[in-house]
Amino acid sequence: MDTEIELKFLVTSDVGSRLPALLQSYQISEHDQQHLANTYFDTADLALGSIKAGLRIRSQNGKMEQTVKLAGSQVGGLHQRPEYNVPLTVHSPDLSLFSASIWPEKFNVERVQQSLQPLFSTDFLRQRWLITIEDTDIELALDAGEVQSGFQREAIHELELELVKGDVSQLFELADELVKAGGLRLGAISKAQRGYRLAGFGTSPKLQMLEPLALTSADHCEQTMMALLHKGLHHWQHHEEGWLAESGERLDWLMQLREGVSLVHQTLLLFREQVSHRVNSGWIDDLLWLQQQFSWLDRAQMLAYLTADKGHYLRRLDCQSSVLSLLEAQQQQLPDEAQLEALFYSARYGRLMLGLTHWLYRQDWRAGLVPEQTAQLAAPIVDLAQQRLNESWHVLRHSALGEPSLNGERYIQQKGKLRRNLMVGLCFSTLYQEAEHIGFRMPWLDILRGIEDLDMLSPLEDVREQLDATEGAELELWLARKQKFLLEALEQSRTQALQLQPYWK
The missing domain is CATH 2.40.320.10 (Hypothetical Protein Pfu-838710-001)
Known part of the structure; x- marks a missing residue:
């Protein structure tokens, strides 16, 4: 053999x-x-x-x-x-x-x-x-x-x-x-x-949502870190393969690919004491670079929704046809298939994936450990989970989301921070009672969806200035009504979310 x-x-x-x-x-x-x-x-x-x-x-x-x-x-x-x-x-x-x-x-x-x-x-x-x-x-x-x-x-x-x-x-x-x-x-x-x-005996890749990792209180830090990194890498590669294999509309595949990259990045940050000095310093830069390469996905998703079914979302606007034409012009400016394939075959992308594979295979974080660090890796994951969840909650409470009131622009600026906070919760969620975890998480997910709905109006703000005076005034009034409704709903959800007691205490 x-x-x-x-x-x-x-x-x-x-x-x-x-x-x-x-x-x-x-x-x-x-x-x-x-x-x-x-x-x-x-x-x-x-x-x-x-x-x-x-x-x-x-x-x-x-x-x-x-x-x-x-x-x-x-x-x-x-x-x-x-x-x-x-x-x-x-x-x-x-x-x-x-x-x-x-x-x-x-x-x-x-x-x-x-x-x-x-x-x-x-x-x-x-x-x-x-x-x-x-x-x-x-x-x-x-x-x-x-x-x-x-x-x-x-x-x-x-x-x-x-x-x-x-x-x-x-x-x-x-x-x-x-x-x-x-x-x-x-x-x-x-x-x-x-x-x-x-031959018809294997299934094509299926789009998968990022699910929480099954954890128990007996799991230790090193075991959890490895499992999260493997999960993130698998999710990332699965959706890379799926995007390349699919044809037609594939934005959802790229969104999930980005989720896998985010999980890898977030895991390295969660276990920073264990891995920070044993990870190539360029990794974090490369992971940030890669996420930046997909920063256009949010705009692409907004445009796809706004233009779906010949602009059905805009059906009550007399200027629907003009707006739809300008939105479709924005879509033409997004990265195309050839540009994305070039990214997947690029040197920087390949070296990042190869370096991560090598590091996981060799388990390089063990090299040169002192006894205190070895003890940290062997410690129960529940202790680190509580520490990281406390830190994440503190950051969220002291961000703009904890202020008395926010306008639309401030809400949109918090989207990335809220996504990262929710990713921390996802990493450790199965250590806690499902009902308590979901009860705490759902209002914040509602807030994220509300922010995304609010941000979806951004492309319309951009095209408003390109319309003539009459159509521009109509769109401005329509946007104001939409924004007012969304902000009121967001404020209600945020008030409720900030009153919740952390489930990990």
Whole structure:
């Protein structure tokens, strides 16, 4: 058995032509090109897929080999899976050639063997380099081809870096050098997963709301920090993949991607005493930079709502047609699909994702700990939760949201602060009684929605000055009525929310 440790990247079409120059400074022990044809097998009821196993037969230079990969682990784009290989003389899988000990208990090998059928294939040209760095060997494989199931096809443009032997840190260092050149994006799904989807046996990514992490009072700080970071990274990557796979209106995917990034950022801040001096100082800057790259999403969401159903929201305005035309012109100024794809394949984005993956894999926050810090990591999470919730509540009470009265502009300025406060509550919510937590949280969520509704009028404020005098006056009066109604509702919700007693006391 081998344990496969590899980084998977999806790459732009120009990476192949640039790669030889990028590798010139490295010691290349081997370099070749191979045509690989692979057929993947499973039963109609996905007996192998249900245990997260994959079975394939690979044909290469007239030789055949069957491989089974069992359930492993994944962090970011780093994949680790047990792998078993057996040579074949005929193109037909034979599970009996594998040791019976590799299968889970109660897995019926004979029944599965009798029901195996081909599901899909992958056919690609692989350029391979074996690179030696000190005592470490890394196989770098650039694959170009396609996944096929029946008449369904999907292109393959991938780069894999597999640790053959040695130090996994060298794997990341080589990857970082390649990512610096741009055009690489860490891949969370394998060729096999793509094939299952293409064959109709795997579901396409589904939009997911960010749910709280299940915690208990027995959980300690380090365990919770790791779980929150993994959850945030998974949510982030899931919606990145979903956005790229979907077509048409995809704003909700990007909003949830941003939620995942925010959870990672917030977690690093919540556990700042444990990680602050062991996290690359550029990380926080990069996370802030990435969130800034998506700062336009709020405006895009507002415009999408205002222009939906041919401007139904504006139906009572005589100047509806003029306003709608100006709003649609604003939409044309938003980042387009090509700009977003360029972001996902950019060097800074790739290095941030790669650095976070490496840090989580190595658990670098443990390096150089003094006894006091080790004790902090092992302490119950409930103590830190109460401390952070108290801090967050103090900040909120002493912000503009705690002032006697606010105008619309002041409310809108508090949107980011309130979102961060609610994220802190979400991180620790399952440590407390659900009814108490929800009872405290709901009024503040109502306030956030009210602020978002108020902010949704901002694009209309911008277009008002572009209308003629008559239409501008009509829109101004309409906006004043809307703002008055929303501010009254916000003030009622805020009065109620500020009287609530914290549930974590």
